[in-house]
Amino acid sequence: MVTAFFYLAAAVGLVSAAVAVAHRNPVVNVLSLVVTLFCIAVNYALLGAEFLAAAQVLVYAGAILVLFLFVVMLLNAPEEQPATEPRPFQRVAGLLLAVAAAVGGVALLMGLRLSLPTQSSPGSAQALGRLLTGPYLFAFEFISVLLLAAMVGALMLVKRKH
Amino acid sequence: MWASAAVSAAKLVIVAVGLLTAVPVMVWVERRGAAFIQDRLGPNRVGPFGLLQPVIDAIKLVFKEDLTPANVNRGLYLLAPMVSFFVAMVTFIVIPFGAGKDITVFGVPLGGLSVAPDLGVGVLFLLAIGSLGVYGIVLAGWSSNNKYSLLGGLRSSAQLISYELPMALAVLGVLLSTGSLRLDDVVTRQAEHLWLNFIPQWNLIPQAIGFVVFVTAAFAETNRLPFDLAEAETELVAGYHLEYSSMKFAAFFMSEYINMTTASALIVTLFCGGWTFPGMQHFSGWWLLVASVGAFFVKLAFFLWLFVWVRWTLPRFRYDQLMRLGWKGLLPLATLNLVWVGVAMAMRWI
Numbered sequence: 001m002v003t004a005f006f007y008l009a010a011a012v013g014l015v016s017a018a019v020a021v022a023h024r025n026p027v028v029n030v031l032s033l034v035v036t037l038f039c040i041a042v043n044y045a046l047l048g049a050e051f052l053a054a055a056q057v058l059v060y061a062g063a064i065l066v067l068f069l070f071v072v073m074l075l076n077a078p079e080e081q082p083a084t085e086p087r088p089f090q091r092v093a094g095l096l097l098a099v100a101a102a103v104g105g106v107a108l109l110m111g112l113r114l115s116l117p118t119q120s121s122p123g124s125a126q127a128l129g130r131l132l133t134g135p136y137l138f139a140f141e142f143i144s145v146l147l148l149a150a151m152v153g154a155l156m157l158v159k160r161k162h
Numbered sequence: 163m164w165a166s167a168a169v170s171a172a173k174l175v176i177v178a179v180g181l182l183t184a185v186p187v188m189v190w191v192e193r194r195g196a197a198f199i200q201d202r203l204g205p206n207r208v209g210p211f212g213l214l215q216p217v218i219d220a221i222k223l224v225f226k227e228d229l230t231p232a233n234v235n236r237g238l239y240l241l242a243p244m245v246s247f248f249v250a251m252v253t254f255i256v257i258p259f260g261a262g263k264d265i266t267v268f269g270v271p272l273g274g275l276s277v278a279p280d281l282g283v284g285v286l287f288l289l290a291i292g293s294l295g296v297y298g299i300v301l302a303g304w305s306s307n308n309k310y311s312l313l314g315g316l317r318s319s320a321q322l323i324s325y326e327l328p329m330a331l332a333v334l335g336v337l338l339s340t341g342s343l344r345l346d347d348v349v350t351r352q353a354e355h356l357w358l359n360f361i362p363q364w365n366l367i368p369q370a371i372g373f374v375v376f377v378t379a380a381f382a383e384t385n386r387l388p389f390d391l392a393e394a395e396t397e398l399v400a401g402y403h404l405e406y407s408s409m410k411f412a413a414f415f416m417s418e419y420i421n422m423t424t425a426s427a428l429i430v431t432l433f434c435g436g437w438t439f440p441g442m443q444h445f446s447g448w449w450l451l452v453a454s455v456g457a458f459f460v461k462l463a464f465f466l467w468l469f470v471w472v473r474w475t476l477p478r479f480r481y482d483q484l485m486r487l488g489w490k491g492l493l494p495l496a497t498l499n500l501v502w503v504g505v506a507m508a509m510r511w512i
Contacts, residue, residue, distance in 0.1 A: 028238075050281070050283045051282075051343075054287055055290075057291070058289055062326075066293075066297070066319050070316065073304050073316060125282060125343050
């Protein structure tokens with residue numbers, strides 16, 4: 001049952017990721033990215049990481065990509081037309097890079113020793129909270145200060161000078 | 163295995179039927195309530211007190227011609243009402259609507275009386291799935307190829323993002339004082355602490371600021387007046403669902419009322435003690451279940467009426483006022499509430 005759901009979510013996630021890159025309509029691109037992120041969240045949930053799954057949907061699918069969509073719709077980006085002047089060099093270089101990335105990825109995967117968590121961790125939100133406020137407290141606080149600094153920086157950049 | 167699946171399925175059916183029944187009832191309440199607030203009678207011809215009016219409306223919607231305008235983006239135009247309706251139907255499953263602790267059905271302990279009582283992330287699930295609802299509105303607005311619809315969709319996306327933040331912060335206050343993400347625990351904790359051995363200490367009182375913020379944000383998240391800028395009839399004709407007809411329009415219409423029901427249920431659960439009621443220690447077993455479901459419904463009905471009441475009382479906000487209220491009013495207030503809960507808990511006041 002779990003395996004079936006995993007393959008379903010993985011397949012849908014991969015297809016929608018391909019659509020996100022390949023489709024010409026920017027709105028469809030953003031939407032298929034939403035589907036990809038949702039499928040990743042489903043896989044998190046299947047691994048027993050409920051909190052991560054919820055956070056993934058809440059933050060990425062539910063908030064950040066809505067802003068993407070907002071910008072795409074606001075600019076009313078036209079459907080992308082195929083390039084008018086062909087650039088053969090780009091094609092060859094792209095193909096070579098893709099092959100290199102594929103080979104590298106496969107090599108990396110062969111080297112990895114992955115194992116699923118042996119038992120589903122009950123109350124994983126609690127366990128995560130313990131880790132974040134215990135051993136990783138400094139890193140956690142440091143990242144939050146960093147994000148705050150980035151936010152203040154963005155505000156300073158857009159602030160109009162009178 | 164089969165028995166527990168059957169119990170889950172039964173709960174699912176009950177919740178789904180309940181939500182779908184709430185729609186015509188609320189439509190009737192809304193129209194009659196609006197009429198009484200505006201000193202007129204409202205629909206009172208079909209059935210006793212006009213109670214069958216929503217049935218007639220539904221039949222009309224089903225038999226209407228299902229028009230698809232010529233220049234819409236077909237796929238997304240079809241997808242949008244589905245997304246809205248799906249999200250509206252799914253979010254209710256984590257809300258506990260009755261006591262079922264010591265009751266077994268076919269040898270299966272009921273646990274909490276919600277569809278998914280064992281979901282550890284509880285309220286986070288609701289917020290996460292609920293945050294996907296905005297896609298229905300935005301896609302409807304964009305795919306309709308209509309300026310008014312697009313404006314509605316754009317407004318709605320900015321509005322929902324802005325009001326999700328104070329809403330989540332207000333929920334955080336409740337979670338902090340509960341120490342658990344599960345709504346079952348939120349409910350039982352509010353019943354455990356009593357003042358004068360009788361008055362339950364609902365979150366409503368110690369976290370009054372959070373309550374006000376949450377209720378306000380709930381109005382914005384469900385696109386209800388005074389925050390219904392996505393459909394603002396006087397400016398955008400009908401906003402995001404302008405190009406929809408027949409049951410596709412009905413899907414949006416129904417999701418609005420179902421969302422309203424879920425939002426009210428969440429307010430009741432988080433701030434007003436959920437299904438608990440004063441003096442419930444005298445009940446047990448099936449009587450407790452029936453009485454607690456009754457208590458939940460009474461509270462739910464009050465907040466549903468509040469939605470109607472406010473709609474016909476307050477005028478619509480202007481867009482810049484809406485944004486100012488969200489970012490400069492509610493967000494600081496929600497943060498203040500969070501700080502207050504933290505301090506109060508550290509000092510052992512609540």
